[in-house]
Amino acid sequence: MFPALPRFVLIAAIALSGAVPAAISAQAAESGWDGDPRAAVRLISGGTKVDDGGPTLRAGVEIRLARGWKTYWRYPGDSGVPPHFDFSKSENVKSADVLWPAPERFVEADGVIIGYRDNVIFPVRIEPKDPGRPVTLRLALDYAICEKVCIPVQAKAVLALKAGGTPAPAVAAAEKSVPRPMPLGANAPLSVKAVHRDNGTRPERILVDIAAPDAPAVTAFAEGPSADWALPVPDKIEGAPAGQQRFSFALDGLPPGASGKGAELKVTAVAGTEAIETTFRLD
Structure with missing residues (x-):
């Protein structure tokens, strides 16, 4: 479970607009918006891209947010809930x-939250059951938006996808903003160089050294091996080697019975338009 949500308005989840998604068009590049002036959702066709697994259909889930409103990442931080994408229909x-x-x-007043503002596009990679038949993407999205208060909302969108063509620029740009996997200790401009356990503190702290010589502002996020871990958001501290930045977070918010020993953690580092994620195991 995620941390308690002190700022959430405890109301039933509502659809922002209640509107029925626009009629499906085989030629449409995007669906209609489902939402209101605070936030709205649509699907974007992304064309076809060839990668390591062969050609795959691409799409994007776009959330449009009014000024001052935010939505959440897969790990929301001290409060909030992550979006839930349902394509089962x-x-x-x-x-x-x-x-x-x-x-x-x-x-925020209640702590640190992790998420997005303005507009965000979540890239989607689609594998058809039958590559020779048309694909219709049907999305039911449960997410949350937050300004002074936070409210759960729902949205739906439908879009027919066509195989072929180059990836749509907006979806391709969103894919570039997804953190790249990077092994611990990699020789790269932005990389996690070392992870240390500080046993002299209670609760125990984890120190992470990140190489980012050309980036004055680096942000780091820590995640546990499953959703019931609620690790604090790392803070930047002094003591890093030259050319690196050090971050610290308490080994706190673990599920009952977990000690952290042998757990697989993930650190995401963001520096400007570059982002990486590194997975490591605690000794």
């Missing part, structure tokens, strides 16, 4: 994998 879809663009850190 889609036609001729074997799998639909959602990618998460690099988020921002927001300091």
Whole structure:
């Protein structure tokens, strides 16, 4: 479970607009918006891209947010809930994998939240059941938006996808903003160089050294091996080697019975338009 949500308005989840998604068009590049002036959602066709697994259909889930409103990353931080993408009603879809663009850190009265503002596009990679048949993507999205208060909302969108063509620029740009996997200790301009356990503190702290010589502002996020871990958002501290930046977070917010020993953690580092994620195991 995620941390308690002190700022959430405890109301039933509502659809922002209640509107029925626009009629499906085989030629449409995007669906209609489902939402209101605070926030709205649509699907974007992304064309076809060839990668390591062969050609795959691409799409994007776009959330449009009014000024001052935010929504959440897959790990929301001290409060909030992550978006839940449901494509189970889609036609001729074997799998639909959602990618998460690099988020921002927001300091609020109730703590630090992790998420997005303005507009965000979540890239989706789609594998059809039958590559020779049309694909219709049907999205039911449960998410939350936050200004002074936070409210749960729902949205729906439908879009017919066509195979072929180059990836749509907006979806391609969103894919570039997704953190790249990077092994611990990699020789790269932005990389996690070392992870240390500080046993002299209670609760125990984890120190992470990140190489980013050309980036004055680096943000780091830490995640546990499952959703019931609620690790604090790392803070930047002094003591890093030259050319690196050091971050620290308490080994706190673990599920009952977990000690952290042998756990696989993930650190995401964001520096400007570059972002990486590094997975490591605690000794």
